[in-house]
Structure formats: structure tokens, C-alpha cells
Amino acid sequence: MSIVKLEQIGFKYNEHQVLKNVSFEVNRGEFMGILGPNGSGKTTLLNVIDGILIPQEGEIWINGTSCNKLKRESLAKIIAVVPQESLMIFPFTVQEIVLMGRAPHLGKWRFEGETDFRIAHQAMEMTDTLSLMNRSMNALSAGERQRVLIARALAQQPQIMLLDEPTAFLDIRHQIDFFDLIKALNKNQTLTVIGVTHDINLASLYCDRIILLRDGHIHCMGSPEEVIAESHIREVYETNVTIDRNPVTGQPRVTLLSSHPSEGGSRSNSGAAPQL
Amino acid sequence: MFKYFFIPIFIFSSIFVFATTRDVNNKVVTLSRVIRVSLFLFAVFIIISVISMLVGPSHLGMIYLLKGLLSGIYSGDLSLIATEKTILFSIRLPRIIFAGIVGASLSAAGVVFQGLFRNPLADPYILGISGGAAVGAIIGIIAGASVIPFGIPGLAVSGALLTIALVYGIARRKKELQSTTLLLAGVIVNAFFSAVIMFLISTTSSKELRSVIFWIMGDLSLAEWNEVILTGFFLMIGFIVMYVYSRHLNLIVSGEETAMQLGVNVEQTKKILLLAASLVTGVAVSVSGTIGFVGLIIPHMMRMLLGSDHRLLLPASALFGGSFLIVADTLARTVTAPAELPVGVITAMCGAPYFIYLLRRRAV
Numbered sequence: 161m162s163i164v165k166l167e168q169i170g171f172k173y174n175e176h177q178v179l180k181n182v183s184f185e186v187n188r189g190e191f192m193g194i195l196g197p198n199g200s201g202k203t204t205l206l207n208v209i210d211g212i213l214i215p216q217e218g219e220i221w222i223n224g225t226s227c228n229k230l231k232r233e234s235l236a237k238i239i240a241v242v243p244q245e246s247l248m249i250f251p252f253t254v255q256e257i258v259l260m261g262r263a264p265h266l267g268k269w270r271f272e273g274e275t276d277f278r279i280a281h282q283a284m285e286m287t288d289t290l291s292l293m294n295r296s297m298n299a300l301s302a303g304e305r306q307r308v309l310i311a312r313a314l315a316q317q318p319q320i321m322l323l324d325e326p327t328a329f330l331d332i333r334h335q336i337d338f339f340d341l342i343k344a345l346n347k348n349q350t351l352t353v354i355g356v357t358h359d360i361n362l363a364s365l366y367c368d369r370i371i372l373l374r375d376g377h378i379h380c381m382g383s384p385e386e387v388i389a390e391s392h393i394r395e396v397y398e399t400n401v402t403i404d405r406n407p408v409t410g411q412p413r414v415t416l417l418s419s420h421p422s423e424g425g426s427r428s429n430s431g432a433a434p435q436l
Numbered sequence: 437m438f439k440y441f442f443i444p445i446f447i448f449s450s451i452f453v454f455a456t457t458r459d460v461n462n463k464v465v466t467l468s469r470v471i472r473v474s475l476f477l478f479a480v481f482i483i484i485s486v487i488s489m490l491v492g493p494s495h496l497g498m499i500y501l502l503k504g505l506l507s508g509i510y511s512g513d514l515s516l517i518a519t520e521k522t523i524l525f526s527i528r529l530p531r532i533i534f535a536g537i538v539g540a541s542l543s544a545a546g547v548v549f550q551g552l553f554r555n556p557l558a559d560p561y562i563l564g565i566s567g568g569a570a571v572g573a574i575i576g577i578i579a580g581a582s583v584i585p586f587g588i589p590g591l592a593v594s595g596a597l598l599t600i601a602l603v604y605g606i607a608r609r610k611k612e613l614q615s616t617t618l619l620l621a622g623v624i625v626n627a628f629f630s631a632v633i634m635f636l637i638s639t640t641s642s643k644e645l646r647s648v649i650f651w652i653m654g655d656l657s658l659a660e661w662n663e664v665i666l667t668g669f670f671l672m673i674g675f676i677v678m679y680v681y682s683r684h685l686n687l688i689v690s691g692e693e694t695a696m697q698l699g700v701n702v703e704q705t706k707k708i709l710l711l712a713a714s715l716v717t718g719v720a721v722s723v724s725g726t727i728g729f730v731g732l733i734i735p736h737m738m739r740m741l742l743g744s745d746h747r748l749l750l751p752a753s754a755l756f757g758g759s760f761l762i763v764a765d766t767l768a769r770t771v772t773a774p775a776e777l778p779v780g781v782i783t784a785m786c787g788a789p790y791f792i793y794l795l796r797r798r799a800v
Contacts, residue, residue: 207693236699243694248689249689252744271465272466
């Protein structure tokens with residue numbers, strides 16, 4: 161049975177239709193990528209799934225239960241979100257942040273108990289943040305902060321993890337580290353992952369399936385091989401690209417092309433003089 | 437002069453707080469730690485209250501009064517004459533407890549406002565909330581609402597709530613709450629309320645004019661037992677509500693979206709907390725006037741010492757804020773004795789430079 165199911169979701173922000181007729185299902189243990197240009201509704205789609213935005217049309221089913229019938233707290237026990245960045249205004253320590261992941265399990269009054277400390281500890285172990293435990297969140301590097309946020313999400317003991325462009329501020333090494341970690345959790349803990357990203361190549365490397373959004377509707381959906389095709393990418397992003405294979409993994413690989421050939425590295429031989 | 441005893445003692449106790457809690461940033465907040473820190477700060481509060489009781493413009497010696505009080509513990513009867521008892525227990529004690537309650541209210545409200553607005557410079561006074569409460573209370577005084585039970589505090593609380601709605605409405609653009617816009621909104625709302633207050637004062641022929649002016653700057657000299665009980669009662673209610681939601685406030689501080697994703701019903705929590713903080717602020721303002729900056733200095737100091745977890749920050753700020761206002765009020769009634777200063781003058785003199793320091797130190 162699918163763990164997340166969206167049925168003809170439509171969402172309007174003021175009068176602007178952000179999502180229209182979006183339907184798809186995500187299976188348990190799947191790694192689903194969401195791609196699309198700016199303003200295509202990727203983040204809105206994530207916010208609809210985690211219940212922050214309520215769609216005007218359609219229905220969302222989580223584990224077979226309609227999202228409307230779930231309380232915020234019960235939803236937070238199933239779905240955890242790793243946001244893009246999280247700079248703290250007030251100086252919380254890493255351990256405090258990770259323990260916040262226990263919130264949906266605690267209710268209003270209770271202080272964290274031994275179980276909560278143990279789970280937070282495990283989450284920090286898995287994300288290799290145990291040594292940062294007592295440091296202030298704001299004193300960490302972007303890559304470390306991102307790992308802490310994964311730890312917090314893991315402390316929620318979720319079945320589904322949503323990623324909202326989590327690698328936008330990371331360099332390539334940390335991007336790979338981040339997705340390797342998520343992929344490992346996805347495989348070993350059978351965590352379902354739904355991730356929004358701008359990086360088509362990363363999506364191609366890690367995702368089982370990809371949804372390509374365009375103007376709030378699903379342009380196409382399928383395996384990376386099916387979705388990352390020149391025709392789709394050119395049409396949706398309105399950008400010139402060429403697609404070949406990653407020489408190591410064989411996954412589709414996107415190469416960007418400049419629309420000014422003279423600036424694009426491979427000089428054209430057309431002989432046209434540059435117009436000034 | 438005995439009154440100057442007071443300042444080094446206060447500094448000493450602040451340093452002591454710092455020393456005993458130095459390593460806490462590594463420690464996670466547990467119930468036992470909350471209780472330990474609260475008990476310690478409560479002891480500081482008691483010590484400061486007792487010392488303040490013995491300090492004052494009357495020519496009674498501090499040592500002499502202390503001896504008198506201590507003899508009472510042994511023999512069950514104070515070896516003090518009636519005037520001395522009156523000064524201590526009917527004039528100074530209610531005022532000290534009152535200062536403690538008002539200081540605790542403003543600090544607790546400051547903690548909550550800073551958390552909800554995610555702005556370390558938020559404070560009931562800076563955001564104009566105290567000003568709004570003052571307008572409500574003055575309208576109440578002029579209209580004679582004091583005949584209705586809770587009439588003036590009720591109007592002050594409504595003023596505080598309306599101001600929050602106003603400031604929040606000005607500062608909120610789309611989903612983001614701009615930090616600088618929030619402070620500017622507070623400044624403008626404050627300027628407007630000052631004008632309204634001046635207008636009300638100059639058009640009324642009330643014979644209580646001088647007391648109104650004094651009251652605007654924050655004045656604790658009118659403290660009587662029934663006012664002490666009233667403010668204490670509302671502080672307790674407000675504080676309990678705030679404390680119930682203090683862990684949720686931690687999550688809201690990390691971002692409203694994050695809080696929702698962690699299972700908090702953010703809109704409801706915000707409303708409840710704003711209501712509780714306004715209640716506490718409004719009641720405190722209605723009886724003591726606009727005492728500024730307490731809600732800024734104290735939460736910030738406590739956060740530096742104890743970390744950002746509101747389950748610890750809230751009780752610690754309330755207790756230390758109470759101690760702070762007792763000290764400020766003791767200064768207010770002794771520095772220019774036999775004349776008295778409004779206590780708001782003292783807190784503003786400490787608070788405004790502190791605000792500038794915070795503003796310079798961190799890009800807000």
C-alpha cells in the first residue's frame with residue numbers, strides 16, 4: 161500500500177493557482193524526487209504534504225488516513241521535515257535542537273525522559289553529530305547544521321522524511337555526504353523520502369522516481385531515465401541542455417549549455433562575428 | 437550611608453549567579469535543574485527583599501533594624517517600636533513585594549514576547565504594549581472605571597492586546613515578520629500613544645494630574661496590599677499559562693514552520709501566549725505605570741547565563757526580574773531622599789544603554 165497518496169490536489173495562494181490537479185502515490189521505502197523550475201510549486205507541494213498548507217481541492221492520504229483527520233501532533237510522528245537552513249536567533253545547543261524532535265511524542269507538559277535522550281543520542285550517532293552535542297547551533301558550519309537537522313528529524317522517529325532543498329547552501333562534498341546519509345537511512349531504516357531539489361544530477365543519482373513539476377501540475381513522473389530526458393528538461397526549464405550518461409553509474413546526466421555559444425566553452429565554428 | 441551597601445550586594449549576587457551557572461550551556465534542561473536554579477534565584481530574591489526593607493530615607497539604622505527583626509525570630513516579639521513596625525511592614529514591605537511582582541510580570545512577558553516575535557530586542561515597553569496599556573488605564577481613570585471591579589486593569593489589558601494586534605499588523609509582511617520593522621512599528625506606536633496620553637492629560641481637569649504624570653514614568657509608591665494581591669494573582673495565572681506552553685515556545689523560536697512540523701498548533705499557541713503576556717503586562721502597567729526595559733535586560737541576561745530553553749528561562753527571568761525591580765525601586769526611593777524618583781527613570785537609565793549595546797553587538 162502506498163504511504164502517501166495525493167488525489168487531485170489544487171492549491172490557490174490568494175487568486176494565484178499554485179498547484180492544479182496533482183495526483184501521485186509514494187510507496188513505502190521509496191526515494192521520490194521533486195524537480196521543477198522556480199515557482200513551479202515544489203515547496204508548496206511539500207507544505208501541502210506535511211499539512212502546513214491546506215489545499216482547497218483534493219485529498220491527501222497518509223498511511224490510508226485522510227490528512228484532515230490527523231492532528232498536528234500525530235502527523236509529526238509520521239512525517240519529519242529537513243528544511244533548507246535553520247539559523248537560530250537564540251543560541252540553542254545541538255542537543256537541545258535534536259531533543260526538539262521528540263516534541264510530538266511529549267505533549268505539552270512533560271520533560272524529556274531517558275527514552276527521549278536515548279533516541280536523540282542514536283539520531284546524533286547516525287548523523288555523526290554526537291561530538292557537536294554541546295555546541296551552539298549557530299557556531300557550526302552549514303554542512304554540520306544540516307546534519308543536526310537530519311538528526312532532529314530522525315529523533316521524531318518518522319516514517320516519511322521530507323527534504324526542502326536541503327543542499328542549497330552546501331558545497332559538492334557536503335551535498336554528496338548529505339544525500340549518501342539520507343540514502344543509507346532510506347535503505348537501512350526503510351524510511352520513505354520525498355525531496356525537493358534544484359539539482360537534477362543529484363536527483364538522478366539518488367531518486368527511485370522523479371516528479372517533474374511545471375506551473376503547478378505534474379509534467380511527467382517516472383524513473384530518472386524516463387523523466388530526465390532532453391525533451392522534458394528543455395520544455396520545462398526552457399533552457400538548452402544536453403543529456404548523456406554518468407560514466408560511472410550510467411544514470412542520466414545533465415550538461416548545461418549557454419545560449420551564447422561564444423561564452424559556452426565549446427566555441428562554434430559558424431564564423432559569425434560577435435555583435436557589439 | 438547604608439543605602440550604598442545595596443549596590444555591591446546586588447553586583448555580588450549577579451556575579452554569583454554567573455559563577456554558579458557558568459557551565460550550564462552544556463547541560464540540558466531537566467526538571468531538577470529548573471527547580472535548583474529557581475530555588476537559588478528565589479533565595480537571591482528573598483535576600484534582596486530583606487535588605488531593601490532595611491534601607492530607606494528614614495534615619496533608622498540598618499543594623500539596628502536587622503537586630504530588631506532577628507530578636508523577633510528568637511523571642512517571637514520584635515523589639516521595635518510601633519513607628520518602626522509601621523514603616524517596615526505597612527510601607528516598605530508591600531512596596532517591595534509589589535516591585536517584585538511587577539518586575540517578575542514584565543520580565544516573564546518580555547521572555548514570551550521575545551520568543552514569539554523571535555526578536556531579542558522585543559520588550560513590552562519597546563513594542564509599545566506598555567504604552568497601549570497605559571492609554572487604556574488612563575482612559576479608565578478619566579472615565580471613572582475604577583468603580584467597576586477590574587475596570588482599570590481590564591482596560592489596560594485591552595489596550596495591550598490592541599497594541600499587539602496593531603504592531604503585529606504593521607510589521608508582518610506576507611509570512612515573514614521583519615525584525616527591524618517590528619521595532620520601528622513599536623517606536624511609532626509608542627510615539628502615537630505618548631501623544632494620546634499628553635492629549636488626555638491636558639484635556640482633563642482631573643485633580644490626580646500629578647499622580648498620572650508620575651505614574652506614566654512608572655511608580656511603585658502607591659502600593660497597597662490589595663493592589664499587591666491583585667497583581668500577584670494575575671501574575672500567577674499568566675505565569676502558569678506561559679509555563680505550560682514554554683516548551684512549545686522553544687519550538688516557535690526555531691521557526692513557526694518548524695514548530696508546525698514538530699506538531700505544535702502554532703496559531704493557537706501564539707494566541708494563548710500573547711493573551712497571557714498581555715494580561716500580565718496590562719495588569720502590571722495598570723497599577724505601576726510604564727516601567728521600561730525590565731523585560732529586555734533580564735531575559736537577555738538570563739539567556740546568556742542559562743541558555744535559551746524557556747522552561748528554565750521563564751522562571752529564572754521572573755525571579756531575577758523581581759529582584760532587579762526591587763533594587764531599582766530601592767534606588768528610586770533612596771538616591772534623592774527625601775524626594776523620590778519614578779522607578780521607570782532608573783530602569784530606563786540602565787536599559788537604554790543596554791539596548792544600544794545589544795543593537796551594536798549583534799546585527800538584529
